[in-house]
Amino acid sequence: MTHAIPSGSGWTLLPYSPMVTNADGVAVSWDTLQAWSDAECAAFGLPRIPEPDAPPSGQMEVSREPVDADGSPVWSVTYQPIPAPEPAPVPSSVTNFQARAIMRQVPMPDGRSLFTTVDTTLRKAVEDTRELGEFEPARVAADIDWQAWEQANTYDRQGTLVSSLATRFDFDSDATDDLFRRADLIRA
Structure with missing residues (x-):
């Protein structure tokens, strides 16, 4: 599960650490954070970022970054068309x-x-x-x-x-x- 921490006017991904600290300086273990519900994580100030929807048909994800959406982190995802497969080699x-x-x-x-x-x-x-x-x-x-x-x-x-x-x-x-x-x- 991916968590984010407030950073300026946006969000930064929370890197794994055995102990994590919220913006108020309160620390909990990573395992505890993972066991909490989404509401508990958000209340603690380290909300989970919900997974984005599946890519549109014929598209693939090329990048994602956390952005702010009404005070909560969401993924801003960039997609591109799935490249056409290379044609089979031409037999001699x-x-x-x-x-x-x-x-x-x-x-x-x-x-x-x-x-x-x-x-x-x-x-x-x-x-x-x-x-x-x-x-x-x-x-x-x-x-x-x-x-x-x-x-x-x-x-x-x-x-x-x-x-x-x-x-x-x-x-x-x-x-x-x-x-x-x-x-x-x-x-x-």
């Missing part, structure tokens, strides 16, 4: 299964899933470049993306396919990181 890679499973859960503006959109886009890129020479950069890029899409066991967060798709579908780094975090939670 996810399995093909995890990536495809999360992509099936992400709707695109046209109503299709991200999985269907990516699959269709990569297939179309391969078809659209078939007439180019085997070593033309556009055909090579389309073929490599398709092979990675179909054959990779894992997708690396910093890999070329992920970077290519993020750019193509306007996913910023935060959105891509979020997909990797969500995919990492999926278990087969």
Whole structure:
């Protein structure tokens, strides 16, 4: 229990001591003070400070000090918002299964899933470049993306396919990181 002693125009916390003295110089033991009722403590001149209310929702206490309220000590409490938790670390890679499973859960503006959109886009890129020479950069890029899409066991967060798709579908780094975090939670 916290007690206060008058101090100027306010209140000071009463530090623990085996014997405590009020403003009139009368001493009692700490144990006696603790055994007294709130009214007895107040009459002796060393009132208890009632505990403040619980912090508002989403807030945490950062400081408190005794202040005067009509001749009695109360806590003046300062609160601040509880900080948002740090996001989980971004996995460096996810399995093909995890990536495809999360992509099936992400709707695109046209109503299709991200999985269907990516699959269709990569297939179309391969078809659209078939007439180019085997070593033309556009055909090579389309073929490599398709092979990675179909054959990779894992997708690396910093890999070329992920970077290519993020750019193509306007996913910023935060959105891509979020997909990797969500995919990492999926278990087969």
